Amino acid sequence: MTATVAPPPSGPVPYEQEFALRLLADMVRIRRMEEACAQRYGEGRIRGFLHLYIGEEAVATGAMHALGAQDNVVATYREHGHALLRGVSMAAIMAEMFGRREGCSRGRGGSMHLFDAATRFFGGNAIVGGGLPLAVGLALAAKMQGEGRVTACFFGEGAVAEGAFHESMNLAALWGLPVAFLCENNLYAMGTALARSESRTDLCAKAEVFGMPALRADGMDVVAVHEAARQAVAQVREGGGPVFVEFQTYRFRAHSMFDPELYRDRAEVEAWKTRGPIHTYSARLKAQGLLDEERFLALDRAAEEEVAEATAFAESAALEPVEDLLRDVCTPPEAGP
Amino acid sequence: MSPTRMSYREALRAALREAMQRDPRVFLMGEDVGRYGGTYAVSKGLLEEFGAERIRDTPLSELAFVGAGIGAALGGMRPIVEVMTVNFSLLALDQIVNTAAALRHMSGGQFSVPLVIRMATGAGRQLAAQHSHSLENWYAHIPGIRVLAPATIEDARAMLWPALRDPDPVVIFEHAQLYNLEEDLPAHWESNADISHARVRRNGTDLSLLAWGGCLGKALEAAALLEGEGISAEVIDLRVLRPLDMDTVLASVRRTHRAVVVDEGWRSGSLAGELLARIAEESFYDLDAAPARVCSQEVPIPYAKHLEDAALPQVPMIAAAARRVAGRDA
Ligand SMILES: Cc1ncc(C[n+]2csc(CCOP(=O)(O)OP(=O)(O)O)c2C)c(N)n1
Numbered sequence: 063m064t065a066t067v068a069p070p071p072s073g074p075v076p077y078e079q080e081f082a083l084r085l086l087a088d089m090v091r092i093r094r095m096e097e098a099c100a101q102r103y104g105e106g107r108i109r110g111f112l113h114l115y116i117g118e119e120a121v122a123t124g125a126m127h128a129l130g131a132q133d134n135v136v137a138t139y140r141e142h143g144h145a146l147l148r149g150v151s152m153a154a155i156m157a158e159m160f161g162r163r164e165g166c167s168r169g170r171g172g173s174m175h176l177f178d179a180a181t182r183f184f185g186g187n188a189i190v191g192g193g194l195p196l197a198v199g200l201a202l203a204a205k206m207q208g209e210g211r212v213t214a215c216f217f218g219e220g221a222v223a224e225g226a227f228h229e230s231m232n233l234a235a236l237w238g239l240p241v242a243f244l245c246e247n248n249l250y251a252m253g254t255a256l257a258r259s260e261s262r263t264d265l266c267a268k269a270e271v272f273g274m275p276a277l278r279a280d281g282m283d284v285v286a287v288h289e290a291a292r293q294a295v296a297q298v299r300e301g302g303g304p305v306f307v308e309f310q311t312y313r314f315r316a317h318s319m320f321d322p323e324l325y326r327d328r329a330e331v332e333a334w335k336t337r338g339p340i341h342t343y344s345a346r347l348k349a350q351g352l353l354d355e356e357r358f359l360a361l362d363r364a365a366e367e368e369v370a371e372a373t374a375f376a377e378s379a380a381l382e383p384v385e386d387l388l389r390d391v392c393t394p395p396e397a398g399p
Numbered sequence: 400m401s402p403t404r405m406s407y408r409e410a411l412r413a414a415l416r417e418a419m420q421r422d423p424r425v426f427l428m429g430e431d432v433g434r435y436g437g438t439y440a441v442s443k444g445l446l447e448e449f450g451a452e453r454i455r456d457t458p459l460s461e462l463a464f465v466g467a468g469i470g471a472a473l474g475g476m477r478p479i480v481e482v483m484t485v486n487f488s489l490l491a492l493d494q495i496v497n498t499a500a501a502l503r504h505m506s507g508g509q510f511s512v513p514l515v516i517r518m519a520t521g522a523g524r525q526l527a528a529q530h531s532h533s534l535e536n537w538y539a540h541i542p543g544i545r546v547l548a549p550a551t552i553e554d555a556r557a558m559l560w561p562a563l564r565d566p567d568p569v570v571i572f573e574h575a576q577l578y579n580l581e582e583d584l585p586a587h588w589e590s591n592a593d594i595s596h597a598r599v600r601r602n603g604t605d606l607s608l609l610a611w612g613g614c615l616g617k618a619l620e621a622a623a624l625l626e627g628e629g630i631s632a633e634v635i636d637l638r639v640l641r642p643l644d645m646d647t648v649l650a651s652v653r654r655t656h657r658a659v660v661v662d663e664g665w666r667s668g669s670l671a672g673e674l675l676a677r678i679a680e681e682s683f684y685d686l687d688a689a690p691a692r693v694c695s696q697e698v699p700i701p702y703a704k705h706l707e708d709a710a711l712p713q714v715p716m717i718a719a720a721a722r723r724v725a726g727r728d729a
Contacts (some may be wrong), residue, residue: 177506189497195463199470228461370479390508391542393566
């Protein structure tokens with residue numbers, strides 16, 4: 063199989079230098095953090111399922127920067143980057159993967175269930191499609207309470223085959239709810255290519271069935287992602303009801319750490335790497351004079367330092383005592399809302 | 400205050416109305432709760448009173464609207480989600496089990512889900528296999544949710560408000576045979592508003608009959624029958640199916656030394672099995688006889704009246720089991 067992919071993202075970056083570099087730095091932070099996760103996984107320090115986002119960083123980065131602090135975020139099990147850019151500290155994320163009490167879910171969730179009430183990050187959901195109804199409800203609450211919150215709901219294209227997708231899209235459109243459905247189409251649901259699971263592969267057409275506006279953006283281009291996300295979020299915030307956005311992206315790594323990748327060609331992965339979100343964006347910034355090698359190395363070093371600190375924190379963080387195993391199953395009486 | 404006579408349905412409606420009036424965050428959503436007036440007419444009239452925002456008709460999307468209830472609860476509302484019947488709740492099980500029940504623990508205690516889910520349950524109306532399930536035990540199996548089974552007018556009236564005050568998900572089972580039940584609402588019903596304890600519904604000395612929901616009435620009838628034969632049966636209404644109030648159950652068994660559980664669920668893997676196991680674990684030496692249970696026959700509930708009757712726990716079977724356990728069946 064010869065893989066044909068679109069040319070790398072190109073063209074001018076329409077942002078001030080500070081913001082332009084922020085986007086780059088955030089993509090690099092996700093990348094470095096996840097490389098460290100993979101390494102720790104190899105050492106047996108992180109266990110369970112670990113789903114890396116490597117290759118897809120432009121999506122979370124461009125989209126998260128389109129949201130405000132009051133907004134809600136619902137994500138999947140491939141959510142390390144989303145949690146990080148939402149503002150969960152890398153130390154709390156790492157500690158969670160190490161199963162520590164200082165983890166952002168007290169060691170109860172692991173890689174797939176990062177949560178953070180302070181930043182309205184409603185998780186890490188490991189049921190494919192499971193986050194969509196939740197997002198619809200958060201949006202319903204926001205609408206009923208007249209809050210200007212937008213709920214951003216991330217999910218993979220695999221979820222599109224689930225009943226939860228169709229039910230939730232219909233409900234959100236029917237009730238005109240403020241939710242942005244952000245579909246990360248990385249072409250494969252585990253080993254199942256989109257064309258092997260959908261009778262119709264045009265994802266935007268599925269949104270249009272519900273009368274929902276739909277956008278499509280190059281998910282390897284952080285600028286395209288950010289612009290599409292901004293447009294979608296603005297439209298939702300103005301009370302225009304839900305919007306669907308398809309981000310066309312690609313994961314460079316295996317589905318999880320257990321995947322021998324029998325379903326795709328090495329050549330295809332290599333071809334997609336020519337569109338890698340970090341190096342193509344860096345090249346554009348350099349061409350524009352917004353970045354030089356020294357600055358790149360500096361922000362990369364900063365990311366590496368953050369990772370080193372987070373990892374050291376996670377390694378030395380305490381384990382929850384086994385006596386506390388049963389805590390947080392139910393709310394203690396005095397702590398009720 | 401003199402007691403008011405009302406139906407179970409009216410008691411539920413009064414509770415809904417009160418909750419809507421007391422807390423602006425409360426709203427009801429489900430299939431046909433509004434225009435249609437509720438499948439069992441529980442919410443009849445509430446749409447006119449509270450409007451379509453708060454008495455919210457949903458599409459036929461159990462998974463999505465139960466999940467939306469969870470999200471709305473997280474977002475600061477106090478939703479009451481009506482699932483037409485337990486049979487259809489199977490389409491929403493994922494959201495209830497994987498999200499509502501697990502979220503608090505999975506998030507390290509950050510997100511409680513103050514959601515109430517009401518659903519009709521049970522057989523007895525010749526509706527055949529797909530409309531006659533009694534799956535309370537499936538829900539009572541799940542840590543992280545509270546499961547209630549109001550069997551009296553008083554509980555139908557009183558349980559909803561404390562359920563809404565519970566910061567965690569509560570599932571309320573309303574046995575479909577109870578909606579037309581009429582009783583006096585005791586004047587002191589409010590002080591009995593409790594969602595933690597079982598209750599003794601009839602005092603007795605010779606054996607303990609444990610029942611809940613649609614079987615409570617049958618257990619009480621059996622107890623009346625047994626009294627005529629000189630067997631004094633105590634009847635415990637479980638009321639709360641999770642967490643189980645074993646203190647009340649065991650206190651009764653320790654007095655009577657004999658126990659029979661009545662459960663409309665199938666015997667295999669039943670809540671009755673759980674109760675008997677706990678009685679055996681915690682009170683084995685208080686027992687004077689092997690305990691027993693009366694459950695549904697292990698068959699999809701059939702349509703024909705005589706077959707359906709034969710499949711479900713009935714008063715004569717309960718009485719017979721009680722006689723056996725009491726050693727009076729000679
Ligand atoms: C309901 C459900 N079915 C199956 C799985 C197992 N599973 C985990 S990830 C996955 C693929 C999902 O693909 P997609 O939604 O495209 O997201 P991606 O992993 O590509 O980010 C599957 C089938 C699951 N977690 N949940």
